Amino acid sequence: MKDLNDIVVQKKIDEYAKTHSRKTTHEVLLKIKTSLRDAYARGYITNDFARLVKTRGVNPPKRNKALSITDFKKLRNYVLQHPENEFNILVLLALETGMRRGELLAIRPESLYEYGIKVRHSISPTSEDTSLKTQNSKRDISINKEVYDLIRQIPVKENGYIFSFGGFKQSEQLAELLTELDIKKTTFHGLRDTHASFLFAKDIDIAYVSKRLGHINIQTTQNYYLVLMPEQEHQQNSEALNLLNSL
Incomplete structure (x- = not known):
């Protein structure tokens, strides 16, 4: 030294x-x-x-991009039709709940209720601490019966969790799946963004979205997730243009 x-x-x-x-x-x-x-x-x-000693370098382009509504439906339909692959159900849950990857991996049989998931823990590849990111991350998330039944069919692992940690290679698996389906690449956090954006596109109340995502407050939701999906943004731009042309 x-x-x-x-x-x-x-x-x-x-x-x-x-x-x-x-x-x-x-x-x-x-x-x-x-x-x-x-x-x-x-x-x-x-x-x-x-x-x-100083931090240098640049920030790379954002990887956590929300999928378009078209790609969202395409991905959701595919994973629903291929539930025999456990990873596909993990992706489906990310789309359906907006849960973080660590929260998804921490699901145990006792985390499930009819019909929903109790978010109480989070798994990290770099720490044995299973605490949630924030106090507000503790929440109950409703899911539909079809998704609930698919989760219940997955054999519980020896460590007591439903999903295999798989060496924490979920990012690589997701990239391969999206490439196979000809969908623009994103990350698991991008699937969380997709869930939030889809709810906003359906005019779901922001207070509900914020609670579902486990944010500290609504301001956090507005700052990070109030981004419309491409088709919705294009639709609003077209409506605004039509309104101006009618003046």
């Missing part, structure tokens, strides 16, 4: 930033800085150079 300095650490951080978002890089750097300050306090390094 005696050879560590800001130049060495900065070089490593810059290399990390080439394959990770600026936000992720910043979060990692904060942890490194904490460790460096601790090392300095204990006398393992002679200089407190943590403040000299």
Whole structure:
């Protein structure tokens, strides 16, 4: 550790930033800085150079894009027609509930009620802590009977959970599925966005949507999820244009 300095650490951080978002890089750097300050306090390094290391790089294009209504229906129909694949039911639940991936993986038999899911825990690939993201994330989400019956048919795993963690490769599996169906790529969080956008497109009250998503307050929902699906946005633009032409 005696050879560590800001130049060495900065070089490593810059290399990390080439394959990770600026936000992720910043979060990692904060942890490194904490460790460096601790090392300095204990006398393992002679200089407190943590403040000299900076987060660099750029944020990549947003990957969590909501699907269009057309692609939403296409994906939903496919996974409904192929429930023999457990992963398809996981995707269906993401579309139907807006639950986060970790919340979906944390579903146990006792999480189910007729007809809904009690969200009480979340699974992380980097931590054994199963706590939810926020206090408001604790919620009950209603689902229809068809989806409920499909979940009940999945054999419970030895660890007590319904869905297999599968090495936390769900992102790769989703990418493969969307490519197969010729649907633009998105992420599991993008499926959450899709659920929210679909509800907004159906004029569902924002207070209900906010509670269903487990947000801290309605403002959070407005800031992050009040984005219309492409077809809905196009429809409103056309209606506005027609209104102007009629003046």
